[in-house]
Amino acid sequence: xxxxxxxxxxxxxxxxxxxxxxxxxxxxxxxxxxxxxxxxxxxxxxxxxxxxxxxxxxxxxxxxxxxxxxxxxxxxxxxxxxxxxxxxxxxxxxxxxxxxxxxxxxxxxxxxxxxxxxxxxxxxxxxxxxxxxxxxxxxxxxxxxxxxxxxxxxxxxxxxxxxxxxxxxxxxxxxxxxxxxxxxxxxxxxxxxxxxxxxxxxxxxxxxxxxxxxxxxxxxxxxxxxxxxxxxxxxxxxxxxxxxxxxxxxxxxxxxxxxxxxxxxxxxxx
DNA sequence: CGAGGGACCTGGTTGC
DNA sequence: TGCAACCAGGTCCCTC
Numbered sequence: 001x002x003x004x005x006x007x008x009x010x011x012x013x014x015x016x017x018x019x020x021x022x023x024x025x026x027x028x029x030x031x032x033x034x035x036x037x038x039x040x041x042x043x044x045x046x047x048x049x050x051x052x053x054x055x056x057x058x059x060x061x062x063x064x065x066x067x068x069x070x071x072x073x074x075x076x077x078x079x080x081x082x083x084x085x086x087x088x089x090x091x092x093x094x095x096x097x098x099x100x101x102x103x104x105x106x107x108x109x110x111x112x113x114x115x116x117x118x119x120x121x122x123x124x125x126x127x128x129x130x131x132x133x134x135x136x137x138x139x140x141x142x143x144x145x146x147x148x149x150x151x152x153x154x155x156x157x158x159x160x161x162x163x164x165x166x167x168x169x170x171x172x173x174x175x176x177x178x179x180x181x182x183x184x185x186x187x188x189x190x191x192x193x194x195x196x197x198x199x200x201x202x203x204x205x206x207x208x209x210x211x212x213x214x215x216x217x218x219x220x221x222x223x224x225x226x227x228x229x230x231x232x233x234x235x236x237x238x239x240x241x242x243x244x245x246x247x248x249x250x251x252x253x254x255x256x257x258x259x260x261x262x263x264x265x266x267x268x269x270x
Numbered sequence: 271c272g273a274g275g276g277a278c279c280t281g282g283t284t285g286c
Numbered sequence: 287t288g289c290a291a292c293c294a295g296g297t298c299c300c301t302c
Contacts, residue, residue, distance in 0.1 A: 002295060006295075073295090075280075109279045110279050111297080112296090
């Protein structure tokens with residue numbers, strides 16, 4: 001499900017319901033996610049959630065005793081519901097608030113995570129080595145060009161590497177490379193500063209546009225209010241292998257890069 | 271250090 | 287209809 005726009009959509013959806021609310025109960029039905037959910041997360045009970053933030057694709061629930069770190073993996077989803085609505089299959093965790101509302105975490109594939117830290121959350125091992133936020137000023141052409149100098153991998157893997165920049169997943173990597181006219185297999189260290197200028201602009205543009213409409217719903221992504229995202233209608237290449245390029249009409253090519261489906265236009269992307 | 275591939279899971283779709 | 291194979295929005299971790 002989630003790339004950065006979907007996680008940001010989730011954050012915006014749940015934040016107003018959680019901020020300044022007190023946690024009264026935490027129900028863990030299935031602790032086996034990517035890492036086991038620690039029992040210590042129950043330290044949150046009795047405390048107010050002071051803020052909900054996002055770093056990369058991680059959601060952070062801040063409180064006085066510590067921070068819950070949540071990742072939605074490939075199939076995870078969070079919703080705000082009324083406490084007492086019966087749990088379905090794959091509803092792994094409920095964080096119940098004293099106002100009878102409930103944050104429910106659902107994740108069929110269980111690639112997601114829910115961890116707890118009592119120290120500075122940005123220093124947590126999952127977050128400490130992440131690259132810059134794609135929508136921040138720090139992520140610019142100079143940064144990307146310099147980071148690419150020592151990297152002999154193809155540009156698609158390079159921009160999907162969280163140490164390069166966070167939040168660019170498979171869908172938006174395909175889209176941004178198309179919009180920038182860069183072939184996904186081009187080695188990262190052969191791309192000019194000028195091309196990186198365009199690529200940075202397109203990454204920011206495509207992520208912002210997706211956030212604006214609530215993310216991309218392919219199969220099962222739904223925002224925390226149950227609404228789908230509408231970015232699918234704006235996809236230029238992802239999921240369109242063998243169809244015609246929307247710019248030049250040439251048939252798009254679909255290949256695999258690092259086991260991930262990759263679609264590009266052989267004429268528009270060099 | 272960087273690159274490449276396997277691993278973790280379930281469920282939907284495709285093809286025989 | 288049944289069943290196996292393959293595919294899916296992520297990313298850590300091991301080997302070379």
